[in-house]
Amino acid sequence: MSAAARDRLTLVRPDDWHLHLRDGDVLASVLPDTARRFARAIVMPNLDPPVTTTAAACAYRERILAALPAGMAFEPLMTLYLTEATPPAEIAEAKASGIVHAVKYYPAAVTTNATHGVIDPARCYSVFAAMERHDLPLLMHGEVSDPAVDVFDRESTFIERHLTPLVREFPGLRMVLEHITTRTAVEFISQTPSNVAATITAHHLLLNRSAMFAGGLRPHHYCLPLLKREADRTALITAATNGNQKFFLGTDSAPHPRRAKESACGCAGIYTAHAALELYAEAFERAGALDRLEAFASFHGPAFYGLPRNHDHVTLVKVSWPVPAEIGIGTETLVPLRAGGAVAWKLSP
Ligand code: DOR
Ligand code: ZN
Numbered sequence: 295m296s297a298a299a300r301d302r303l304t305l306v307r308p309d310d311w312h313l314h315l316r317d318g319d320v321l322a323s324v325l326p327d328t329a330r331r332f333a334r335a336i337v338m339p340n341l342d343p344p345v346t347t348t349a350a351a352c353a354y355r356e357r358i359l360a361a362l363p364a365g366m367a368f369e370p371l372m373t374l375y376l377t378e379a380t381p382p383a384e385i386a387e388a389k390a391s392g393i394v395h396a397v398k399y400y401p402a403a404v405t406t407n408a409t410h411g412v413i414d415p416a417r418c419y420s421v422f423a424a425m426e427r428h429d430l431p432l433l434m435h436g437e438v439s440d441p442a443v444d445v446f447d448r449e450s451t452f453i454e455r456h457l458t459p460l461v462r463e464f465p466g467l468r469m470v471l472e473h474i475t476t477r478t479a480v481e482f483i484s485q486t487p488s489n490v491a492a493t494i495t496a497h498h499l500l501l502n503r504s505a506m507f508a509g510g511l512r513p514h515h516y517c518l519p520l521l522k523r524e525a526d527r528t529a530l531i532t533a534a535t536n537g538n539q540k541f542f543l544g545t546d547s548a549p550h551p552r553r554a555k556e557s558a559c560g561c562a563g564i565y566t567a568h569a570a571l572e573l574y575a576e577a578f579e580r581a582g583a584l585d586r587l588e589a590f591a592s593f594h595g596p597a598f599y600g601l602p603r604n605h606d607h608v609t610l611v612k613v614s615w616p617v618p619a620e621i622g623i624g625t626e627t628l629v630p631l632r633a634g635g636a637v638a639w640k641l642s643p
Pocket of ligand 2: 312313314338546548
């Protein structure tokens with residue numbers, strides 16, 4: 295790549311394959327950040343109450359489209375929240391709707407609004423079989439919530455206890471291990487067949503777990519799965535930049551009000567939608583792999599989901615810009631990643 299090309303990068307418009315938009319006035323506040331950069335996003339269903347039915351997903355989709363500012367294009371790809379009470383018949387309806395693109399499996403109590411999640415995945419095997427039949431992908435928050443398992447080992451334990459049997463039992467089920475954080479996950483995904491893939495966030499590419507404790511406790515670097523060791527971060531960088539189709543962009547941008555993060559019991563989640571593609575560009579540039587960003591951000595996801603690539607383009611320029619200290623969300627504010635700092639790449643208008 296020439297020096298000139300390194301100051302400017304034009305990509306097929308990317309998609310975000312893992313996003314939290316919330317609802318109501320928070321939704322209206324955060325949606326433009328995503329819609330400016332991405333054509334589509336897989337929208338997480340962990341609302342309160344969760345989006346467990348196709349009818350609820352349709353209604354949520356309408357609220358998202360209604361919150362989109364005039365003149366902006368964006369396609370929300372809806373998901374259902376799996377519970378142990380989800381009937382297999384819901385899967386046929388979800389698939390037939392054409393608007394539901396996946397089902398999300400949260401292990402019970404593992405993260406924000408996961409109380410209705412799955413305690414024993416064996417109780418969901420008839421639903422997984424229906425998903426395999428109807429070719430509807432399963433998205434996983436891949437951590438166990440077992441308090442006996444160290445919080446830094448919860449992803450690798452999930453792979454061992456739950457994902458390994460699932461991959462064996464459902465060879466025709468497309469699965470995504472969401473927001474992977476460890477070398478173990480990279481190695482596991484790399485050696486599975488093509489029906490198993492993973493998303494990687496910008497914050498897990500840019501930060502290791504020391505960022506949670508840099509000079510004091512940093513609640514705005516707290517997310518789940520937790521940031522991990524430097525060796526894990528470098529394994530993620532290799533996975534994202536080596537051209538392997540099994541790895542693609544999913545920001546897991548997760549808005550929480552400032553007061554809910556700066557609290558005695560703070561919420562998990564990092565907000566990156568305000569600079570999502572730009573932050574990935576930083577990570578890829580540092581790895582000397584800017585030329586691999588387009589495949590990771592714009593090609594691998596559509597290929598896995600069986601959707602067409604986008605037709606239009608976005609351009610990033612190498613211009614540093616200041617990130618605000620906070621961003622308004624409805625009547626409150628949130629603290630975005632890099633608040634008060636700078637991002638090295640800028641989206642060209
Ligand atoms: O950090 C996270 N925030 N991880 C999750 O799994 C959920 C998300 C949220 O909804 O805030
Ligand atoms: Zn998430």
